[in-house]
Amino acid sequence: MTIPATQKTTPAAPKTVKFPDAPDAKGLAIATEADRRDQGFKDSESQISMVLRNAQGQESRRGLRIRILEVPESDGGDKSLVVFDAPRDIAGTALLSFAKGIEPDDQWLYLPDLGRVKRISGSNRSGPFMGSEFAYEDLAAPELIKYSYTYVGQEACGDLTCYMIERRPQYKDSGYKRQIVWLDTEHFRPAKVDFYDRRDELMKTLVYTDYKLYGTFWRAHSMVMTNKRTGKSTALLISTYRFDSGFKDADFSTGTLKRIR
Amino acid sequence: MKTVMKSAKARSLRQTTVASAMALTVSTALSVTADLSAAEVLGARAARHDGHTRLVIDLSQRTTYTIRSEDGQVKVALADDVVVPQKLKTTISAGIVTNVRAEDGSTLALDLMAPATVMRSYILPASQAGHAPHRLVVDLAAAPQPLQFAAVAQANDATMLNTMSDTTVQYSDDTAGGGDWGDSSGSVFDGFNIDGYAEIEGRIFSQGSQEPVPPSRPKRQTLSFAIEPSFSYTWDDGRSLLAFTPFMRFDSNDDDRTHFDVRELKWVGAFDALEVRVGVDKLFWGVTESQHIVDIINQDDGLEDVDGEDKLGQPLVGLSYETGVGTFSVYAMTYFRERRFAGPKGRPRGPLPIDYRQTQYEAGSDKWHVDLAARWSHIFGPIDIAVSHFRGTSRDPVLIQGLNAVGDPVLIPRYNLIDQTGIELQGTFGPVLLKAEGIRKAQPGENQYAGIAGFEYTIYGLGGGSSDLGILAEYLWDNRTKPIDNPFEDDLFVALRWTANDVSDTTLLGGAILDLDTKQKFILIEASRRLGDHWKLSVDTRLFVSVPTNDPLFFYRDDDFVQIKLQRFF
Numbered sequence: 001m002t003i004p005a006t007q008k009t010t011p012a013a014p015k016t017v018k019f020p021d022a023p024d025a026k027g028l029a030i031a032t033e034a035d036r037r038d039q040g041f042k043d044s045e046s047q048i049s050m051v052l053r054n055a056q057g058q059e060s061r062r063g064l065r066i067r068i069l070e071v072p073e074s075d076g077g078d079k080s081l082v083v084f085d086a087p088r089d090i091a092g093t094a095l096l097s098f099a100k101g102i103e104p105d106d107q108w109l110y111l112p113d114l115g116r117v118k119r120i121s122g123s124n125r126s127g128p129f130m131g132s133e134f135a136y137e138d139l140a141a142p143e144l145i146k147y148s149y150t151y152v153g154q155e156a157c158g159d160l161t162c163y164m165i166e167r168r169p170q171y172k173d174s175g176y177k178r179q180i181v182w183l184d185t186e187h188f189r190p191a192k193v194d195f196y197d198r199r200d201e202l203m204k205t206l207v208y209t210d211y212k213l214y215g216t217f218w219r220a221h222s223m224v225m226t227n228k229r230t231g232k233s234t235a236l237l238i239s240t241y242r243f244d245s246g247f248k249d250a251d252f253s254t255g256t257l258k259r260i261r
Numbered sequence: 262m263k264t265v266m267k268s269a270k271a272r273s274l275r276q277t278t279v280a281s282a283m284a285l286t287v288s289t290a291l292s293v294t295a296d297l298s299a300a301e302v303l304g305a306r307a308a309r310h311d312g313h314t315r316l317v318i319d320l321s322q323r324t325t326y327t328i329r330s331e332d333g334q335v336k337v338a339l340a341d342d343v344v345v346p347q348k349l350k351t352t353i354s355a356g357i358v359t360n361v362r363a364e365d366g367s368t369l370a371l372d373l374m375a376p377a378t379v380m381r382s383y384i385l386p387a388s389q390a391g392h393a394p395h396r397l398v399v400d401l402a403a404a405p406q407p408l409q410f411a412a413v414a415q416a417n418d419a420t421m422l423n424t425m426s427d428t429t430v431q432y433s434d435d436t437a438g439g440g441d442w443g444d445s446s447g448s449v450f451d452g453f454n455i456d457g458y459a460e461i462e463g464r465i466f467s468q469g470s471q472e473p474v475p476p477s478r479p480k481r482q483t484l485s486f487a488i489e490p491s492f493s494y495t496w497d498d499g500r501s502l503l504a505f506t507p508f509m510r511f512d513s514n515d516d517d518r519t520h521f522d523v524r525e526l527k528w529v530g531a532f533d534a535l536e537v538r539v540g541v542d543k544l545f546w547g548v549t550e551s552q553h554i555v556d557i558i559n560q561d562d563g564l565e566d567v568d569g570e571d572k573l574g575q576p577l578v579g580l581s582y583e584t585g586v587g588t589f590s591v592y593a594m595t596y597f598r599e600r601r602f603a604g605p606k607g608r609p610r611g612p613l614p615i616d617y618r619q620t621q622y623e624a625g626s627d628k629w630h631v632d633l634a635a636r637w638s639h640i641f642g643p644i645d646i647a648v649s650h651f652r653g654t655s656r657d658p659v660l661i662q663g664l665n666a667v668g669d670p671v672l673i674p675r676y677n678l679i680d681q682t683g684i685e686l687q688g689t690f691g692p693v694l695l696k697a698e699g700i701r702k703a704q705p706g707e708n709q710y711a712g713i714a715g716f717e718y719t720i721y722g723l724g725g726g727s728s729d730l731g732i733l734a735e736y737l738w739d740n741r742t743k744p745i746d747n748p749f750e751d752d753l754f755v756a757l758r759w760t761a762n763d764v765s766d767t768t769l770l771g772g773a774i775l776d777l778d779t780k781q782k783f784i785l786i787e788a789s790r791r792l793g794d795h796w797k798l799s800v801d802t803r804l805f806v807s808v809p810t811n812d813p814l815f816f817y818r819d820d821d822f823v824q825i826k827l828q829r830f831f
Contacts, residue, residue: 045448045449045450046449047449052764054764060764060794061794065449065450067449067450067499083450086794087791087794087795087830088456088458088794088795088830088831089458089766089791089795089797089828089830090766091456091830092456092491104691106640106643106689112456113570114545114570115543115544115545115572116545116547117545118548119548119645119687119689119694120689120694121689121691121692121693121694121719123691123692123721124692124719124721124729126721126722127721127722127727127729127762128727128762131762131763131764131765131766158354159352159354173721175722210309240449242448242449245448245498246498247498248533250531250533250534250583251498251499251500251531253583253588254588255531255536255581255583255588256499256531259495259499259500259502259529259531260450260495260499261450261454261456261493261495261502261504
């Protein structure tokens with residue numbers, strides 16, 4: 001698909017946009033604007049490598065490929081397909097997820113050894129993804145309805161300014177009481193997220209860097225999650241992005257799970 | 262490893278020709294002539310971009326320039342009449358450029374962290390809306406380095422967000438090829454893929470075998486090697502697949518256990534809602550953990566483990582069609598695969614050797630009989646349901662006592678024609694999975710009815726940590742009063758599965774199948790973990806406890822063993 005030249009840059013925040021003053025309404029409005037800017041990519045594919053690092057500096061690598069289908073929430077919710085590439089003993093294992101707003105995802109796991117598709121529980125949101133510092137809920141589609149938002153303030157982030165939004169999970173089984181998200185005021189991209197556990201202590205920090213513009217969508221190529229208590233970290237590095245390839249529901253079925261290598 | 266091939270249908274981002282990278286020890290000159298006159302340098306910015314460093318020099322007008330690189334120093338010489346302010350406004354975020362300084366006249370000197378090559382340079386005209394001035398863009402790359410984890414981890418002040426908008430606009434103004442829409446070389450799911458493993462497996466039996474075979478009894482230690490590479494090629498965005506997976510095991514004690522199989526040799530193609538598959542394949546049907554009674558398409562590889570989860574490849578043709586009311590599939594199979602059993606020197610094994618030369622088939626065409634199967638599956642919210650029917654040669658043999666050519670007692674496998682209807686049901690409710698399978702098997706003699714129902718409950722984050730504990734229980738039932746070939750006719754399965762969710766994927770499983778009639782217990786204890794990035798160690802224990810004489814597992818009563826398996830994945 002081609003993008004007409006007039007659409008090459010992100011639609012700038014309307015100069016006359018005025019967010020409401022009340023913190024909750026302002027927080028929701030900012031979060032809504034950030035969400036709005038991420039809509040319309042239709043589908044995407046990416047190749048991801050993760051580097052897990054413990055406090056002693058030892059590293060371990062994970063590799064995966066992911067395909068996402070954007071589905072309006074009224075029609076069900078985003079669908080995603082993940083295939084694991086590394087470590088090699090789990091290579092070929094694949095996970096199909098249907099997002100369901102606040103409810104846990106519907107998930108199916110493909111085990112290549114047995115050729116078995118097993119429906120699993122999507123309620124393990126706070127568990128570590130592939131042994132990394134990212135929990136499943138950290139990687140799930142960040143749908144607006146999942147959180148309540150409050151505007152906290154504004155501060156400099158690098159050369160830009162960022163809105164600070166506090167958000168609280170509205171879904172069950174979250175490992176967090178709240179999160180603070182820094183969104184830059186120019187493009188509403190997340191720069192940083194602080195995660196507070198259920199005892200309201202700072203647990204992890206996520207930093208997004210290496211943003212690149214694809215048509216009108218900003219995508220970070222690097223996401224580093226650092227566990228403030230253990231000193232462990234995971235760098236999630238995306239090497240390839242591909243959009244609007246024309247995928248349909250049929251490409252996100254249990255049949256697809258069994259074909260993927 | 263995975264090689265991604267450029268798709269023939271790739272949308273190519275047409276790019277203007279890129280100057281090739283320049284060598285650095287010799288002073289080189291790169292110059293571009295443009296058409297305009299005096300300009301002023303407004304500022305300079307450098308940031309990391311796409312694996313290299315991008316330097317952008319803001320100019321009030323277009324200008325000519327020459328880039329010289331000598332001995333690790335890079336200098337940008339602008340046209341003589343360009344005004345370079347003494348206090349140059351620079352913004353250096355990250356990357357190999359540490360500073361941009363004004364140097365005598367209209368030259369900018371770049372201070373570098375390490376020797377760099379100039380990848381390309383070009384002038385970007387001012388944007389029409391006036392947001393950006395004329396810009397001279399210079400891309401520099403360092404000598405190839407491994408990923409600097411520390412550098413990535415230091416970016417925790419969001420310094421990288423420095424107006425990336427300018428530095429990522431595609432420098433080509435080409436509109437026909439679309440914008441910067443991402444990688445155009447094809448799906449990340451396409452291409453060649455090689456998977457698989459090689460393994461060494463040892464078994465240690467705690468007791469001497471009950472089954473004497475001249476000239477000596479089967480040994481108490483066995484050693485075997487196996488390899489299963491898997492080659493596949495995927496195309497059309499993951500909708501078409503060609504796969505070949507051979508398997509070979511070599512057993513140092515038991516010649517009968519040494520075997521070769523083609524697990525997969527197939528083509529699978531998806532066309533919207535229709536999927537076609539042709540070739541040797543493995544299809545699994547089932548939802549329970551301890552036994553898989555509905556699963557019928559593939560023959561058990563009886564020479565592998567005793568848990569019935571290893572299968573022989575089955576030649577078949579299949580069609581599958583997805584609709585809003587479920588997926589409908591039909592299969593036709595031929596070239597029936599016989600089940601093989603451990604030989605006289607193998608353990609565990611039955612009391613009599615199997616004589617495959619006398620194998621009987623109820624079907625006149627023997628192994629070439631065409632077996633048919635159909636299945637409907639659907640998802641109702643949290644419920645997954647499937648109903649299947651199979652008509653053809655039973656995969657389970659009836660073992661008949663007979664004599665071999667020299668008059669020794671042997672067991673002769675007989676494969677009858679059957680009709681088997683199966684149902685699978687799973688309900689997924691948060692951390693609880695409810696599962697059930699049932700079959701009705703119409704066969705010569707007594708019709709068989711069997712069922713299995715149970716649950717799997719997982720405690721996530723045990724004790725506030727990151728490990729999970731799964732609790733499993735299933736009840737197995739079979740109506741056959743003489744369960745010669747099925748020892749699980751009124752049995753209870755219980756197990757605990759602990760997964761550490763650590764970097765090494767450490768897993769422990771402890772379970773038992775208890776025969777509620779005979780009080781026999783089959784106990785399994787399994788542990789596994791990954792070693793490094795490519796190795797995996799598994800230790801499995803199988804114990805046959807309190808086996809009374811009327812239990813079909815009686816012949817295995819002294820075959821308790823520990824199996825140690827070391828696998829190398831590639």
